[in-house]
Amino acid sequence: DLISMGANIFIADxxxxxxxxxxxxxxxxxxxxxxxxxxxxxxxALVARGTSVIENVEVVERGYEKIVERFQGLGAEIRRKESLNG
Incomplete structure (x- = not known):
């Protein structure tokens, strides 16, 4: 995913x-x-130019309580968009 964002990463092994x-x-x-x-x-995504959409963020939210709110508290432009399925 980072490579698709433009990161210069080489997988050596x-x-x-x-x-x-x-x-x-x-x-x-x-x-x-x-x-x-x-x-x-x-x-x-927070440092990338433009607006990123991140799916399946629930896996992160299980380990980091109120992750969106914490980043917002630090001044990040981040918001939760509810799933189309629910």
Missing amino acids: PHRVIVTGPTKLRAEKLFCKDIRAGISIILA
Whole structure:
């Protein structure tokens, strides 16, 4: 997901990646696969140019109570959009 946002990442092997920066990230439609990856893409989306949409953010919210409100309290432009399914 970070690569699709413009990050310069090279996967060296299953245990190592090489990240070259700084790089200007761009907004993307993203999907949280797990809590650690999810918080990483939320942070990346906050610094990316444009508006990102992050799906399946519930996996992050299970581990970080009131994550949206906490980021808003720090001045982040972030909001929760209710699912079309419910």
